[in-house]
Amino acid sequence: MPHEGRGSTAGGTVSEAGPPDQGSLRTRTWPDRIVERFRRDIPLLGLDLAVVFFAYLGPLVLRFDGAVPATYWDRFRIFLPAVIVLHLATNALFGLYGEIWRYASVQEARRVILAGLSAGGFVVGLSAWMRTGDRLLPLSVMILGTILSLIGFGAVRFQSRLFGFHRRTAEPGRSQVLIVGAGEAGAMVLKDIQRNPALRLSPVGLVDDDPRKVGLRIHEVRVVGRLPDLSSILASIQVDQVLFAIPSAKAQVLRDVAAVCEKAGVAVRVLPSVREMVGPGVTARDIRDLRIEDLLGREQIQTDLDSVRALLRGKRVLVTGAGGSIGSEIVRQVATFEPSALILLDHDETHLHDVMTELEGDLEVEVGLALADIRDRERMLAVFRQHSPEVVFHAAAHKHVPLLETHPDEAVLTNVLGTANVADAALVTGVKTFVLISTDKAINPSSIMGVTKWLAEELIQSLQNGGPVYCAVRFGNVLGSRGSVIPTFIRQIERGGPVTVTDPSMIRYFMSVQEAVQLVLQAAAQSRGGEVFTLDMGEPVRILDLAEKVIRMSGRVPGSDIEIAIVGPRPGERLQEIALHPDEDVIASEHPSIMISRPKPADRVALRSTIARLEKLAQAGERDELYARLRSLGKRRPKPAEITLDSSPRRGKTAAMRDAP
Numbered sequence: 001m002p003h004e005g006r007g008s009t010a011g012g013t014v015s016e017a018g019p020p021d022q023g024s025l026r027t028r029t030w031p032d033r034i035v036e037r038f039r040r041d042i043p044l045l046g047l048d049l050a051v052v053f054f055a056y057l058g059p060l061v062l063r064f065d066g067a068v069p070a071t072y073w074d075r076f077r078i079f080l081p082a083v084i085v086l087h088l089a090t091n092a093l094f095g096l097y098g099e100i101w102r103y104a105s106v107q108e109a110r111r112v113i114l115a116g117l118s119a120g121g122f123v124v125g126l127s128a129w130m131r132t133g134d135r136l137l138p139l140s141v142m143i144l145g146t147i148l149s150l151i152g153f154g155a156v157r158f159q160s161r162l163f164g165f166h167r168r169t170a171e172p173g174r175s176q177v178l179i180v181g182a183g184e185a186g187a188m189v190l191k192d193i194q195r196n197p198a199l200r201l202s203p204v205g206l207v208d209d210d211p212r213k214v215g216l217r218i219h220e221v222r223v224v225g226r227l228p229d230l231s232s233i234l235a236s237i238q239v240d241q242v243l244f245a246i247p248s249a250k251a252q253v254l255r256d257v258a259a260v261c262e263k264a265g266v267a268v269r270v271l272p273s274v275r276e277m278v279g280p281g282v283t284a285r286d287i288r289d290l291r292i293e294d295l296l297g298r299e300q301i302q303t304d305l306d307s308v309r310a311l312l313r314g315k316r317v318l319v320t321g322a323g324g325s326i327g328s329e330i331v332r333q334v335a336t337f338e339p340s341a342l343i344l345l346d347h348d349e350t351h352l353h354d355v356m357t358e359l360e361g362d363l364e365v366e367v368g369l370a371l372a373d374i375r376d377r378e379r380m381l382a383v384f385r386q387h388s389p390e391v392v393f394h395a396a397a398h399k400h401v402p403l404l405e406t407h408p409d410e411a412v413l414t415n416v417l418g419t420a421n422v423a424d425a426a427l428v429t430g431v432k433t434f435v436l437i438s439t440d441k442a443i444n445p446s447s448i449m450g451v452t453k454w455l456a457e458e459l460i461q462s463l464q465n466g467g468p469v470y471c472a473v474r475f476g477n478v479l480g481s482r483g484s485v486i487p488t489f490i491r492q493i494e495r496g497g498p499v500t501v502t503d504p505s506m507i508r509y510f511m512s513v514q515e516a517v518q519l520v521l522q523a524a525a526q527s528r529g530g531e532v533f534t535l536d537m538g539e540p541v542r543i544l545d546l547a548e549k550v551i552r553m554s555g556r557v558p559g560s561d562i563e564i565a566i567v568g569p570r571p572g573e574r575l576q577e578i579a580l581h582p583d584e585d586v587i588a589s590e591h592p593s594i595m596i597s598r599p600k601p602a603d604r605v606a607l608r609s610t611i612a613r614l615e616k617l618a619q620a621g622e623r624d625e626l627y628a629r630l631r632s633l634g635k636r637r638p639k640p641a642e643i644t645l646d647s648s649p650r651r652g653k654t655a656a657m658r659d660a661p
Helices: 030-040 042-063 070-093 106-129 139-163 165-169 184-195 227-236 251-264 292-296 305-312 325-335 349-359 377-387 401-405 408-429 448-462 485-494 513-526 543-553 604-620 623-636 653-658
Strands: 175-180 201-207 221-225 241-244 267-270 316-320 341-346 366-371 391-394 433-439 469-475 477-479 499-501 510-512 532-535 564-566 586-588 594-597
Touching: 042 070, 042 139, 070 106, 070 139, 106 139, 175 184, 175 227, 184 201, 201 227, 221 227, 227 251, 241 251, 251 267, 251 292, 292 543, 305 513, 316 325, 316 377, 325 341, 325 349, 325 391, 325 513, 341 349, 341 377, 349 366, 366 377, 377 408, 391 408, 391 513, 401 408, 401 448, 408 433, 408 448, 408 604, 408 623, 433 448, 433 513, 448 469, 448 604, 448 623, 469 513, 477 513, 485 499, 485 543, 499 543, 510 513, 513 532, 513 594, 543 564, 604 623
Parallel strands: 175 201, 175 241, 201 221, 241 267, 316 341, 316 391, 341 366, 391 433, 433 469, 469 532, 477 510, 499 564
Antiparallel strands: 532 594, 586 594
């Protein structure tokens, strides 16, 4: 009678009844696995046996010029089985079986050498120890046999690597790639391309700035010239794409290469920069398309990791707006500094869920979630009491300038009242460090968003009383953030245009979100309380030039394939952002990319009175009057003690917008 499921635990094995067909499952014992493994390696074992045989036979025949004495033939027949067993056993011990040798590297080559030297060393050592008359074979035969065996084992295993390189260029349909960078990263990605035919890439040469490398070969690919020669190289050989493989290069080098390739009509792809790298090396999987951020990028920012770690390690850190562009990057970077807990606060459940999912399983840190609105004062107090944070990064804010011009009530309730709620909850629950994420639009504000962020800065400074640290960090436009100019340009290009630019002379400063957050953390670590930190945003960029670059990177021609339309500044926008306020005393910080100003703290009573009146207007929906009063505050930029609404004229929004700078 057949059994439905029969098993035994004897000997640590479990078997299933029935004939062993392809669909049956059975657990094999370790002898079974060894037998199967060596069965797969029978051809390799046979080759190794032949290698040992000829490695020792050849020197023996040569030693006696072909006339080997009968005595040595008899001894050779005794010696051969023993030395074969010794070599094969040593090869197995060092893992020379069960490998896919097509993908072998230096580590596998090292094992081949160790195995050959170990077995041969034993043979030679034993022979040298014996008296001459007692040796089975002459010592010279033993030494040459060891060397030839080692060479033979290596040749058998690396023959495809040694003799098969020429096959890479035989397949049609490959994309011809010129690699810029003959350093470690270039060599690594070149090797990976050669090992992966499915990539359909064919390296035709390398370019490097080191003249000593020109003419040399890396993995059988020649260094064809230097970087200054790139234009002539592209004109002389067929190249479908250029791969920029210098992760540590200055941004200007990449810009120069991209300009040459653009003129030659050749696509550019890149490896990640040093700050983007996550592992010890690079592979072909890391190759990505050139992004506008690469061309606008600045030199690598150096961060004092020890000071940031001292601020965050073992602390309970809360981030508001944790699902936003800045907030989510703060979460990612803070998590790497081993806080004891990381609390993510956001009112948008989808964004909160996304960033939580991204963190799961990647880092060993306790993650707390708070689905809450910073405009709810009681809810903020409850969240802070529940999680007891020690460090707070307040990134939640409304930030879109034209939209807030028509919604001043929402700007006040979120950017001002929301900040007050979070800051007060932090003060009540004993938060040690509070960092407000501010904006350069708070400097001499010309928009509702700028005014409300300036009021948030004043509020934070008014809370500094020598105890907990309260500070603000200002920076400008963040590349790739939601609603920023580059994603907008890309969407317009995908729709066929036109790409809209507000004014030909409009200038902005740009920074990647990773850079911005690095400097935010650095500023927080430096803060002693009451500072406004301003990040060095680098060189200004003309928006019209930026639009043309984005269009060209999409493979189109500005003005021909995609039109550029000048639409005029939108409400609240100014042609050029202000990096520093002229009335603020600015000093250098410990970091070259961070500047410090210490505005006079606002009078807390007067400021709170102003905020209360703004709140009353916002709650009542008096948008026109609220708009006028906010604009008046921004235009006067009064001393903190003079902040009041009593002297503000009552006028409609239309008149206020007409008078805007």
